[in-house]
Amino acid sequence: MPVLVEVVPAARACRYFVTYAAIGLPFRLIGPIEGEQALNRNTFIRAWFDDGERLIGFDKLVHADVELSHRYFYDEDGALLSALVTMAGEAPVRVTLPEIGAE
Incomplete structure (x- = not known):
């Protein structure tokens, strides 16, 4: 399965979900499988x-x-600093605070 953006090296666990809720960032994942x-x-x-x-x-x-x-990407205190968003066929877009909005 191709990956549009490399996995962040800090990843420790991979899990699977049915869908997500797209209200603010980071997205909330729903329905673990x-x-x-x-x-x-x-x-x-x-x-x-x-x-x-x-x-x-x-x-x-x-x-x-x-x-x-x-x-x-998070700071040392766990606050979201930025997100790299890539859609198929498009260039990655970096979103940073304050653009991220409510979490």
């Missing part, structure tokens, strides 16, 4: 978390192609 279940779905989210269980990135896969990719 096991890896085997993801293989039986046309659309799913593959997400990475750091040691503090913060979401540091995800890929939305549709028919095995990455359609949307987010990578999140």
